[in-house]
Amino acid sequence: MAQDAGWGGGAYGGAAYGGSPYGGPPGWGGWTPPPKPGVIPLAPLRLGDVLGGAFATIGRYWKQLLGMAATLYGGAALLMTTAVAVAYSAVSDHLDRVVSLDYGESASSEDIAALVTAGGVLALLGIATMAIVSGLMYAVVPAVLQEAVLGRPVAFAALWRKAWSHVAPVIGTLIITSLFAIVPALLVLAVFVAAVISLITLDGGGGAAVAMSLGVIGVLVTGPLAVWLWIKVCLAPAAVVFEGRRPFAALRRSSELVHGDWWRIFGITLLAGLIAGVAGYVVQLPFSFLGLFPGMVGTASLDNDPSPTAVMVAVSGYLVASLLGQLVSQIFSTTFPQLVTGLLYVDRRIRTENLGPALAEAAGVPPQGPVPPPYGPVPPPYGGGAPQW
Structure with missing residues (x-):
């Protein structure tokens, strides 16, 4: 190698x-x-090896992981903030006319068209931005892990080149994987809408209740199937980066590796998600408390009829602290589960393909x-x- x-x-x-x-x-x-040249022993991994390897990777390569994540998510936030500012400046007149309408007045078609167009452009830009950022992060983490297992350093330039070269197939893999959750998600939405309609109309025995019942049954049927399929293909992004496979080939590869070990991978993946969620919440708490103080001081100085600009200035400290805390929390909650999934990929190849000796040879x-x-x-x-x- x-x-x-x-x-x-x-x-x-x-x-x-x-x-x-x-x-x-x-x-x-x-x-x-x-032998353990990197973050894990080159042998079949136990639960402690997987979790310890993920934390060790964050500890040894935190500059690369957090630096890339902060750059990507921070850049995405800056881009969207700029886009919102540009859109607001372009349609501010239309927005003011719509907001200032009296009760019973209707907005003109020109104002509505301008606002809908601006909102649609922002939505498309946001979807495209998050797709690219997510694809890059799902490529960055396995690229770092690939060297972490062998105990080798990772340069930012090399990491960026490798992640960017795999971003398109990774995004394709993520899109295909997300399709498995569409049906359960739509059924959950249908149940919610039916419940709201039922509460508004107070028609507990009517069509809304029937639709809600069918939706619940549909979720109970399709939900477990979606979870099963998602676990079967959860190793696909790692297969794209580690082996250079295309999306459908990576999905098949993941299914092959998961075969015979579904419950173990499901349990470890679920545990990693819970750990990431709790840790992300704990990380975000100090930023939320920090942002309360300038917000409280600012709102206390407002008059009885403050303008929107004055309100924004008063709570800007809270908003900035909350966004910063959300950014830090998002970085950890995104990175840690991907590291665990990547190590599960390595573990399955060690177990099923006798990969330990090859890794040892590559590590010297x-x-x-x-x-x-x-x-x-x-x-x-x-x-x-x-x-x-």
């Missing part, structure tokens, strides 16, 4: 390493633990002899072969 190559190129057999993966506790007749670890069970030679399809990395 070339030092600058991805994990999908080159063939490395396990012959020089005894034809078996590394792993196991020390003390087996002088045998040593598996000297060959070791065979190891005893339960980490020694195993029957097919887990033993032997020449894994592609």
